[in-house]
Each structure stands twice: as structure tokens, then as C-alpha cells.
Amino acid sequence: MIILGLTGSIGMGKSTTAQMFRDEGVPVHDSDETVHRLYAGKAVPLIDAAFPGTVVDGVVDRTRLAAAVLNNPPELKRLEAIIHPLVRAESENFLDTHRKAGTPVVVLDIPLLFETHGEDRVHKIVVVSASPDIQRERVLSRPNMTEDKFASILAKQLPDAEKRRRADYVVDTGAGLEPARAAVQAILKDLGKATALGTSR
């Protein structure tokens, strides 16, 4: 089974590109979505104990949690130490299920793939990218997003240029949906060739 790591900085188009892999029949495990699910389930008592006041009506309030951690590196580290192992365990389950099912290619959508040294968990890395202007416009148009929050998240991420340098494939999401879809299809075609040559681990 070929494990593709899909990553990219905030607002670069990971979720949109992940959906394009799904459209091609490739199962995707989404780390952000897993975090959000954990915040309504398994992680609630842990977050409630570690960050009092961030759980509202039995669910983690992400705006409150962001306010507690985003400008406070030790607090963010503490949060990551709780959340990342839970996300990791869920993604390992996903991989086991697909190995057993004989699925040929899967995608792990991991925003912090490089930052958490996840390179060794995947065979090939796809980086989604767009110009800084497009990224900024996309991110600032989201509800609950501010200049400060954007700057704070960006500062915690490996720069886009470095991500591109380390990528096996880059999907440019700045030119529209169809070119990005064509790039996804080209990657899968290329991987098909790699498998035929026996180069997958």
C-alpha cells in the first residue's frame, strides 16, 4: 500500500485537494477533522482538565482554546502533547484497516506533517501551495479569523517555500480547481507507474 502524505500551510487548499483524491476513489484520513471530532468526544475530559473554561456544553470551544494557546507557545505544546498521540492512534487504525482491505493507495492529510517529523510515516509527500496573497485572502475571509491569529499560526508552520522544496509533488491551488484536479490525477497516474516498477515500500 502506498501512503501519500498531503500537507500544506494554512489556507493553501488541503481539504479541497483531499476531496479530489476521494473523488478518484482514494481513502483519506483527515487530521484536522479528527481533532475536531475528538473535541466533541474522547478528548473533552482531557482538555477540560488541562485548559479549564474551554469546554462549553460538553464540547471543546475551539475559539476559546485557540485564544488560550495561540500566543502562548508552552500552552500550545501542552495541547499538542495531548492531541497529537490521539490523532496518531486514529490514523494508525485507518492504515491498518486499509492494509487489511488491500487498498492500493491512501492519503494522510496532515497539516503539520513536516513540523511533527511525519515524513517517515509516508512514502511520498504532496504539498498544496498558492501565492502568499491568495493564501492571505482565503484565510482572512474565514469567520473568526483575525490578522493576529493568522500571523500566529503562520509563525508556527514551516515556510511554504521550504515545504515545496521537500515535496515529491506540488499541487498549485492558485490557478483554479481544474488544474489542481489534473495535478491530482497526474500524481495517481505516476504512482501507478511506481507501483508497477515495484518501488513502493
Ligand SMILES: CC(C)(COP(=O)(O)OP(=O)(O)OC[C@H]1O[C@@H](n2cnc3c(N)ncnc32)[C@H](O)[C@@H]1O)[C@@H](O)C(=O)NCCC(=O)NCCS
Ligand atoms: C488551535 C485550534 C484550537 C484552532 O482551531 P480552529 O478551528 O480555529 O482551526 P483548525 O483546527 O481548523 O485549524 C486550521 C489550521 O490551523 C493550523 N494549525 C492548527 N493547529 C496548529 C498547530 N498546533 N501548529 C501550527 N498550525 C496549526 C493548520 O494549518 C490547520 O489546518 C486547533 O487548531 C487546535 O486544537 N490545534 C491543536 C491541535 C493540532 O496541532 N492540530 C493540527 C493538526 S493535528
Ligand SMILES: Nc1ncnc2c1ncn2[C@@H]1O[C@H](COP(=O)(O)OP(=O)(O)OP(=O)(O)O)[C@@H](O)[C@H]1O
Ligand atoms: N484549486 C483551487 N482552486 C480554487 N480555489 C481553491 C482551490 N483549492 C482550495 N481553494 C479555496 O481555498 C480556500 C481554502 O481551501 P481549504 O479549506 O481546502 O484549505 P486548507 O489548506 O484545508 O485550509 P486549513 O489548513 O486552514 O484547514 C477555500 O475557500 C477553497 O474553496
